Amino acid sequence: LTENMAYGGARGYSAYGHSLASEIPLPELEATGNRPDIFIIESSEPAAPEPSSRRWLLEADGSTWLVVGEGAEGTVLCFPGVADFSVDIGARRITCHLDGGSDRAAARHALLDHVVPRLLVAAGGTVLHASSVAVGGSAVLFAGRSGSGKSTLAGRCAAASHQVLADDATALQPIDGAWRAWPSYPGLRVWPESIRQLSLPVAARPVSAGAPKWRLDVPGPPDGGAAGHRVAAIVMIDRREGPTSGRRLTGSDAFARLWESAFGWPGTAIEHALFDRVTRLAEEAPVLDVRFANTVDVEEILATVDRLLVAR
């Protein structure tokens, strides 16, 4: 509470099962008055990683997407032309500096979909690049490589009256021996061509100025999913022509697919702990590989998931 009072202008939000106090307005998130455990402050001073510690993550076209390195006040994540974020893991504090003239929606996207999940991982959590929906009160996660259609499949589930939990990232935690899922925040980000296909009766707008994806205001679960949902299955999706098929992944296959989908953080000790959590997840949670054609009904996909879960 004392820490919260230090940020007098902060507003309270919930995301990933956590409460955030943010000096930056975050209209994407549900408001909450809960005691915050993550603090977001805005700074006019840019943060730059030490040159010797810099690592570059590139886009497919070779342009720089993210530069990560150590700065004066923690690890710095720089999204060129958008914003830089200095992350103090111990204090669970993210200091944001928006690049001059950058679009605030793009900066919020970087903060909420890339920086916050990585802070959670650094602080001992597990977050997967996965959309998720509630089916029969449990969470079914859809993971896959970029462009595999995670958000679109979640949107198709919404059109079939299933509750969307998360669009792109889902936080996981073992509670009393069972893995539970917490959504990032409500809404879906989809390609423009998917909007007409989904026919959802919700508002749509570009994610940010010039962004290729559009945001659909699909409502989130009651209470922002604060209690979490039991994980029924983590489904690695693969869209391809042919009949719907699937198999259960175990051992190193399950680990490999989960590790590819997990948010990471630079640093040996953190990677070590994350490796332990992901191997545990591979052993304890049902991981499925399901292949389906673009046109197949979502109920057929969910029935395949059910069949694989029963057939263990």
Added chain:
Amino acid sequence: MAIQRAPRPGTGAVSGRPELSDRAVAIPPHVLVREVADEVVILSLQSEEYFGLDPVGTRMLQLLRSEPSVQRAFDALSAEYDVDDTTLSRDLDLLLQELSSRHLIELSGPPVETQS
């Protein structure tokens, strides 16, 4: 390779690379190894690559880590599996080469002889 029902004592040698026989296998600090179900996953924090071993490879690595030398691991595997020495030697060599070339294991010098 099938699991042998009645263990027999190993009598062969690691013939592919005899210089390895007395070496001990260790996992370097930058490599993480965990068992998942009946397989093992290996992560190199240096190269950020990960690898999986099937159940037979997993058993080989278990014994390479727990036995004091490659030869002793070979003997234990020979007793455990119904496999001829030539095949076992080739498979063990292959695994050692794969893991070693990717810096996932370290081969230390001959074990120090202890007086009993």
